[in-house]
Amino acid sequence: MKILIYGAGVQGSYLAHILYRSGNQVDVLARNSRYDELSEQGIRLNHYLQRKQTEDRITVISALPREAYYDFIFVTAKFSDLTEIIEDVKVNISKNIVLVGNNIDTHKWEHDILQYDSSKKILFAFQLTGGKRMNGDINVLRFFKGHMLIGSLSNHQKEINILKNIINPKLYSIKVKSAMEEWLLTHAVNIVTMTALQEIHASNVNDLVKDKHGWKLVAKAQIDLYKMLERSGYQIKPALQKNLVRSPTLFTIGMSLLYRMPLLDMMQSTVEETNELFDSFEMKRQQSGMELKHFSELRGITTYPSS
Template sequence: MRILVYGAGVLGSYLAHELVHGGNEVTMLARGRRADELQQNGNVIRHYLQLRTTVDKVNVIFELQPEDVYDLIFVVMKYPDFEAVLPALAANQSKHIVIMGNNASPIEMRHYLQSNSPVEKKVAFAFQTLAGWRENGRVNCLRGPKVTLVFGGLGEQLHWSLVIDQALKNTRYKTITFTNMDEWLKSHFVMILPLNRIAVSYNGNLRKAARDKRLLNYVIDAIDEGHQVLIKNGYTITPANQQQLVRKYRKMFFTVLKIILSTPIGRIILSDKAVSASEMIALYQAFSDLKKRGNMATPNWDKLYNYTPLQ
């Protein structure tokens, strides 16, 4: 398949790597220094846990022209950056688009693409579970043997999902489909926003944060409170076991979180290096809008966001 990966950060670079090894013709859209790196050295990825480095040759473009037609376009970037690329995607003649990453407004994005395109746009949303950072011209990727990739539509079955299945064939992705990715994405960001505050509270010293029981309990309470905000607004927590994790299995969740913060791998996953501050700010604004819409107070979120560790 002829596939464009629109975005060349950590997630886009790993996706391109897998798509190349799946036998697809892959083009990456990149700009500036990243485009130069890809053209000169290829898509270089250090697989952190696997102790190996891969280099894949990919086509590189700087802009998406209306007449450039691909079988499938994956748009992989940080949530605040999506809005700027929607006009180019809408003007393009390609019909199948997957928007991948944290996202607080998938319904609005799909509506824009379908309302402003000269062709019928089929739009899906997706998320892949891995972490990493860019450094010295390469991507450092932290993942397990299999990377879970969830995707789906917005309350309807994806009748064109075979296009996505074909693109991911022969890759190492473990795919899971959800009917309503809007609910999945909102459930996801009410989980990651409190977790992100751990690093912020201790200026990145997660080893010290692991010993702060008060902070970790605030995090769990805030996640539970976030679930209540979503429910008040008419959303279903997706997947359902996410809500059980902070209520029925709270003690286990606390212990697992403490262990994660105490290990080098866990500290990388939740570190400032692997998290975009601008994305967290944008997602928090989206959460604040949900609070206002549901007319809900969130005392636990307030405690967490104003938390100062005892010296």
């Protein structure tokens, strides 16, 4: 299969590595200094927990020509970069697009692409991998083999089955989520609220774990968002997420312990992405007509500008 990975950060680099090692023809789209790095040295990964290094010489491109055909295009860029990238992939002749990563506007992106070309198949996925770029290399954080959750708003089981068949199951597993949109929304609630508190303390772990008031506010903001999603007709997936914040005190203790782990700096979102997620949740709040007191309070004490 001929595959394009659109984005060469942690997620894109690891996915390119897996698809390449599974015997596919893989191109990676990268720009600026990352394009130069990959052209010179390939994709170099430091598998943090596995204590090993890999290097893959993969074709690197800096632009997506309209007539360049791929069996699948995986978009692995940040949520905040999707607007520009969607404009690029929707005019390309390839038919199968997989949007990987934080995403709470699935209907918007699918509608935008299909309005241009109704024959395209749109999948949404999340790769359970963390990491950090350091001096041209990627430090990858994964437990056991790589893992991806995937689903669609329409019934695209045929395309999902094709993906399962082109990836070596010894290296990577794909799990189908029937409620992928709801899973992404639930996950984004965690990301946007917890990253906000990290930003308030400039990711200073010592200050972060001591901020009991801040963690209680995060828990209450999450409850606000879960109520809004449920009123809008969504289910919380997994339901356990909602149960974890029912006791803000226990949630605070749990988060304080979690953020003492040294691996957490490899599992964080960027300021730009978090701000876009805030904006999207605010738009959903306006559509619901609900007042989200704690969510608004949390954003108010961050440096993320209100839309």
